[in-house]
Amino acid sequence: MSLDTISLSGRKKEVSNKKMSFLESLYIVAIAKGLVITIKHLFRRKVTIKYPEQKREFSPVYRGQHMLKRDELGRENCTACGMCAVACPAEAITMTAAERKKGEENLYREEKYASVYEINMLRCIFCGLCEEACPKDAIYLTESKVIVKSASNREDFIYGKDKLVMPLEMAIKNSKSIN
Amino acid sequence: MSILTIFYILAAFTLATGFLTVVSKNPIHSAIYLVLCFFSVAGHYLMFNAQFLSLVHIIVYAGAIMVLILFTIMLMNLNKENEPNKNLLSKISAAIAFGLLGFVMLATFIKTMPIIDTYKQSGQDYQSIKVLGKVLLNEYMVPFEFASVLLLVAMIGAVLLSKKSTSIQ
Amino acid sequence: MDSAIIIEKGIFITVIFAITMLMAMYSTWAERKVAAWLQDRVGPNRAGPLGLFQPLADGLKLFSKEEFMPDTPNKFLFILGPAISMSMALITSAVIPWGDTLEIAGSTVVLQATDIDVALLYVFAVLSTSVYGIMIGGWASNNKYSLMSALRASSQMISYEVAMGLSIIALIMMSGTLSLREMAAQQHGMNWNIFYQPVGFLIFLVCSFAETNRTPFDLAECEAELIGGHHTEYSSMKMGFYLFGEYAAMFISSAILSILYFGAYNYPGMDWMAENAGANIANILGIVVLFVKICFFIFFYMWIRWTIPRFRYDQLMNLGWKMLIPLAIANIVLTGIIIIIADKL
Numbered sequence: 001m002s003l004d005t006i007s008l009s010g011r012k013k014e015v016s017n018k019k020m021s022f023l024e025s026l027y028i029v030a031i032a033k034g035l036v037i038t039i040k041h042l043f044r045r046k047v048t049i050k051y052p053e054q055k056r057e058f059s060p061v062y063r064g065q066h067m068l069k070r071d072e073l074g075r076e077n078c079t080a081c082g083m084c085a086v087a088c089p090a091e092a093i094t095m096t097a098a099e100r101k102k103g104e105e106n107l108y109r110e111e112k113y114a115s116v117y118e119i120n121m122l123r124c125i126f127c128g129l130c131e132e133a134c135p136k137d138a139i140y141l142t143e144s145k146v147i148v149k150s151a152s153n154r155e156d157f158i159y160g161k162d163k164l165v166m167p168l169e170m171a172i173k174n175s176k177s178i179n
Numbered sequence: 180m181s182i183l184t185i186f187y188i189l190a191a192f193t194l195a196t197g198f199l200t201v202v203s204k205n206p207i208h209s210a211i212y213l214v215l216c217f218f219s220v221a222g223h224y225l226m227f228n229a230q231f232l233s234l235v236h237i238i239v240y241a242g243a244i245m246v247l248i249l250f251t252i253m254l255m256n257l258n259k260e261n262e263p264n265k266n267l268l269s270k271i272s273a274a275i276a277f278g279l280l281g282f283v284m285l286a287t288f289i290k291t292m293p294i295i296d297t298y299k300q301s302g303q304d305y306q307s308i309k310v311l312g313k314v315l316l317n318e319y320m321v322p323f324e325f326a327s328v329l330l331l332v333a334m335i336g337a338v339l340l341s342k343k344s345t346s347i348q
Numbered sequence: 349m350d351s352a353i354i355i356e357k358g359i360f361i362t363v364i365f366a367i368t369m370l371m372a373m374y375s376t377w378a379e380r381k382v383a384a385w386l387q388d389r390v391g392p393n394r395a396g397p398l399g400l401f402q403p404l405a406d407g408l409k410l411f412s413k414e415e416f417m418p419d420t421p422n423k424f425l426f427i428l429g430p431a432i433s434m435s436m437a438l439i440t441s442a443v444i445p446w447g448d449t450l451e452i453a454g455s456t457v458v459l460q461a462t463d464i465d466v467a468l469l470y471v472f473a474v475l476s477t478s479v480y481g482i483m484i485g486g487w488a489s490n491n492k493y494s495l496m497s498a499l500r501a502s503s504q505m506i507s508y509e510v511a512m513g514l515s516i517i518a519l520i521m522m523s524g525t526l527s528l529r530e531m532a533a534q535q536h537g538m539n540w541n542i543f544y545q546p547v548g549f550l551i552f553l554v555c556s557f558a559e560t561n562r563t564p565f566d567l568a569e570c571e572a573e574l575i576g577g578h579h580t581e582y583s584s585m586k587m588g589f590y591l592f593g594e595y596a597a598m599f600i601s602s603a604i605l606s607i608l609y610f611g612a613y614n615y616p617g618m619d620w621m622a623e624n625a626g627a628n629i630a631n632i633l634g635i636v637v638l639f640v641k642i643c644f645f646i647f648f649y650m651w652i653r654w655t656i657p658r659f660r661y662d663q664l665m666n667l668g669w670k671m672l673i674p675l676a677i678a679n680i681v682l683t684g685i686i687i688i689i690a691d692k693l
Contacts, residue, residue, distance in 0.1 A: 025671060038386045048388075205421075234473045246480070253499060
């Protein structure tokens with residue numbers, strides 16, 4: 001099969017430069033065909049989603065705002081190992097590690113935790129490599145189901161632990177559903 | 180009385196725009212004044228109850244010929260700088276020639292008065308398109324056809340002129 | 349002059365003016381809705397129910413925009429351009445018969461501003477004058493793109509006026525009158541001219557697209573090549589007048605199309621209606637029918653606009669001079685022969 005007969009879509013049309021006949025050059029038949037096509041579209045389902053009233057459903061693999069997870073006892077998973085920061089191609093993640101004190105066992109799962117954990121959402125490209133790199137299953141992009149909102153200040157895009165850590169109620173609900 | 184006032188206003192407007200057409204320096208302005216002049220002439224026709232003539236006057240003169248003239252002026256980008264300055268003698272002679280022409284036309288129009296009178300006495304609306312069409316194609320058949328031949332000749336001439344200029348290139 | 353007639357006509361003209369403006373306003377809304385529907389979208393739906401207040405919002409926006417005046421040699425002509433284009437679009441409605449007569453309080457009201465003998469010629473005269481709106485505006489903008497588009501538009505309009513005039517001659521030969529009222533009366537019932545003059549109708553339709561500067565003949569605007577055509581230097585409500593004038597012209601030309609070829613205010617079964625429901629009801633229904641026809645043609649204009657791309661300039665001129673004019677002349681000859689044969693029989 002030669003190259004110019006291949007049609008991947010099956011809709012390939014040979015274009016010719018032959019002179020149009022008088023009837024063709026009045027364009028009436030062609031225009032009528034076009035009109036039929038457009039009038040069919042008049043009765044089609046409209047594809048628009050009227051946004052504020054109607055929201056598009058998230059795909060299960062959608063990557064949105066990050067979430068630092070808690071385990072079923074409500075303790076933070078993150079141990080501030082820094083693997084996510086190393087894996088991040090956009091260098092959006094910074095953290096400061098701290099040692100768990102006595103009496104904080106119900107807050108943090110392991111002896112080391114992140115006292116500061118910041119993601120710069122202007123840098124983040126939502127690639128999900130932090131999620132891949134995390135050895136403790138602590139960071140997820142698919143859990144929050146929230147899109148990072150726009151803001152007018154650069155500072156507002158640096159999300160700290162207050163925004164990233166999974167809310168306690170959600171952890172309680174999760175543990176209930178497991179039991 | 181009111182008809183007479185309208186006539187005076189219209190006549191003043193016609194004369195003023197006609198004068199401004201000749202006087203104004205910018206060719207575009209003078210063309211636009213001419214268009215206004217044509218409209219007021221159409222108004223004069225309307226005052227004679229010659230609806231057909233007035234509308235055809237607007238269609239042909241204001242709507243077609245003046246558009247083409249404006250078209251050429253705009254395309255050639257005529258300015259007052261490159262307008263050739265004519266000497267006094269040619270200006271005077273042109274004025275005299277047009278004065279004479281006007282005189283001849285006035286004389287012919289005065290002569291046509293009795294013909295209109297006979298139409299007037301017949302009592303029918305001699306300005307209506309039906310009467311006009313019958314007169315044109317019965318009584319004045321030959322001049323009417325000659326006019327069409329004249330137009331055809333002019334058209335062929337224009338085509339020939341434009342063809343010739345392309346073949347030289 | 350009878351003062352009662354003057355008052356009656358004054359009221360009638362005001363009503364027609366208001367209706368034309370309203371139709372032009374809502375044509376802008378309809379244009380966006382139709383465009384959206386044909387492209388599987390929903391169109392304007394935020395301002396009011398179904399976006400019905402959108403034209404008001406648009407008008408408000410245009411009014412509140414900066415009034416920009418370019419460095420032009422003649423400011424008066426710059427303002428005159430949109431004014432001509434608007435008034436020429438509105439002035440045609442004077443001769444259009446919007447319906448048959450109505451009996452109101454014992455007196456007969458003719459639903460037409462004026463019934464002149466040469467109404468059709470009047471329409472053509474106004475049409476041929478409307479070129480000046482674009483031409484003067486384009487020239488006074490002092491911008492080469494505006495000038496180019498003005499020249500394009502005027503040559504296009506003159507070319508298509510010829511074909512339009514020729515296409516209508518066959519119709520005049522058939523009906524034997526230039527008065528739109530008589531023409532409407534001749535198409536009583538279902539005796540519409542479209543059945544006798546299909547070719548003439550087609551030519552007239554194409555030409556009216558060209559005369560109103562609508563796609564596929566919108567070379568005057570031509571956003572892609574000429575920035576915005578003769579609109580380029582215009583802003584605020586002067587711009588709005590050009591756009592509004594276009595829609596008013598579309599409404600009027602739809603009215604003329606439906607009167608000349610689609611039976612004006614006539615509809616099948618109108619005699620039955622007049623007998624059973626009274627002449628007034630039948631004639632009011634006639635007005636409604638006329639407006640339905642007009643709305644269909646406005647929709648058709650939009651339908652075409654969102655279907656066909658713009659013609660290239662040489663295609664436009666070829667279509668006008670080499671296709672439509674010969675076709676129109678052939679139509680005249682054919683109509684003449686048929687009329688003679690029909691007379692002999």
